[in-house]
Amino acid sequence: MEGLCSPSLVLDVPADRSLGPFGEEWNRLRAAVSCLRHENQELRQQLGQLQTEVSGLQRANLELRQEAGYWQSRHRAAVGRISQFEGTIQQLATEKRQLQSQFQEQIERLEAEKRQLKADLFGRQTEKHSHDGYGELVDPLEQRPPRPRGQQAGYPRPPRRDYSHLETRTELNELPSAQRVCGHCGKALAVLQGTEDSEVVEVEVSAYRRLVQRRRYRRTCTCPGQRTFTAAPAAKLIPKGRLGVSVWLEIFLDKYLSYRPTERLLAAWKLFDLDVAAGTVADGLKRLEPRFVDVYEALKRRGREQGTLYQGDETRWLVFISKEGKESYCWWLWMIQSQDTVVYLLDPSHSRAVPETYLPTNRTVVLLVDRLASYKAMAQTKDGSVLLAFCWAHVRRDFIRVGKGWLPLKGWALEWLRRIRQLFALNGQRLEALADATAFAPRDAALRKAVAEMQAQATRELADRHLHTACRKTLDSLQAHWQGLTRFVDDPRIPMDNNGSERRLRGPAVGRKNFYGSGAEWSGRLAATMFSIFATLALWKINPRRWLTWYLQSCAAAGGETPKTIEPFLPWNLSAAQRHDLGQPSADSS
Secondary structure, three states, X not given: OOOOOOHHHHHOOOOOHHHOHHHHXXXXXXXXXXXXXXXXXXXXXXXXXXXXXXXXXXXXXXXXXXXXXHHHHHHHHHHHXXXXXXXXXXXXXXXXXXXXXXXXXXXXXXXXXXXXXXXXXXXXXXXXXOOXXXXXXXXXXXXXXXXXXXXXXXXXXXXXOOOOOOOOOOOOOOOOHHHOEOOOOOOEOOOOOOOOOOOOOOOOOOOOOOOOOOOEEEOOOOOOOOOEEEOOOOOOOOOOOOOOHHHHHHHHHHHHXXXXXXXXXXXXXXXXXOOOOHHHHHHHHHHHHHHHHHHHHHXXXXXXXXXXXXXXXXXXXXXXXXXXXXXXXXXXXXXXXOOOOEEEEEEOOOOOHHHHHHOOOOOOEEEXXXXXXXXXOOHHHHHOOEEEEEOHHHHHHHHHHHHHHOHHHHHHHHHHHHHHHHHHHHHXXXXXXXXXXXXXXXXXXXXHXXXXXXXXXXXXXXXXXXXXXXXXXXXXXXXXXXXXXXXHHHOOOOOOOOXXXXXXXXXXXXXXXXXXXXXXXXXXXXXXXXXXXXXXXXXXXXXXXXXXXXXXXXXXXXXXXXXXXXXXXXXXXXXXXXXXHHEOOOHHHO
């Protein structure tokens, strides 16, 4: 007990002397109790403090637990966001790689287009080979040394041209009188039989006035009726006009056959002291345009009714008039050629309506064209009455553009160009044996085999998912037009290309560049009419100058009107003698 309280606490308890010997024990007990009470109070105080601290610690623990839960949730959210960000980063990285790939493809495509446009702008405008190869897709297997100009070694010289069909004007050259005597004795020289002849070809162009004097007559009898008579007036193409048939002949030939602007012709005439106003020419052409309408319509009827194999093409033609529903001056000059006619059709639109209206609907025909959508959309194409044959030259240009534009694909393009070149060669060999059935069969079989191998090659390459986009696009077009491209295999009449129709449009294209088109709708109609007449005459090998002279003189004889019937002037109605007289000079005399 003594250890429970300090001595100071025991001494503070008063002693009770009345209990005797137990008093001290009692006092000690009382002191111990007092000490215990005091310690109890202190412990209670400490317990209260501890309870207060525990309560604070519990509150702190609760707050810390709450904060821990909050931060754990924030941590989980952060981890989720990190995972989301990592997924986004991966997605962005994938998109970046895709965009880089797309951009790289786009850069390659633009670079290819730039090379193609540069070749189109600065390269040669012909598909013939040049010595330097600039702007071309040169095949190293087809390269040959440049051919020297002029006469080629080992080839016969061309025959001397014969001009005996031209008018002959004879000139007799004699020695001067002083030289017709002997230089020693002065005796006159005798004239020998025959002459030593030489030939000089001359061209004489001159302008002159043709003064027509109409003789007048008076009756010498006394019979009733008219007393005076006058000879018939000169036949004129334009009544009361001063320009004769020969003048209008030169205007028509120069403008619509040579494709020169009229102002150049008028400037050339001024060198011959002939000054003709441009307005006079324009007004005269407008008045003469109806004279050719019947011939033009006859050409169109003939083409529609007799044609079985056609070629078609089109080019721009400017007509400088304002037309309702049309914003620009760009019209279209369509060309459709049959076996014996060539017809040009001028129309404001580039739609299927033009060839659809012209081509027949009552029989099956073949039309060789490029891949313009207007031909594919025609009603006759859809119902099968017009079978489209497509041009291999246009397909060849597709591969050339790929080889020029994408340099890594040059080898691929050259391989396909060699296959196309082989088709042309095999078809040419087949056509040479067209009249010989024995020689025709093996050549036809070789062509068909090459066509089948080409189709199989295209199918194999298209099955490759790594095929370049430019290659795939070209082969897709080849497959889409395959039926029309191979129509020539079963019908040898069909050419493999439409170069013939493109050549027919080359002249009008030159005219478009030289005189920009037409300033009025009647002028455009006249251009299409004259292009049609001259192209058809060329098809029949008829000299356009002779034919047009004949026709214009006939119009003049009819009082400046169209002849009553134009049937005698149509090429297919001419007799053999007429075609000979109107024909082009032979090859050895032209």
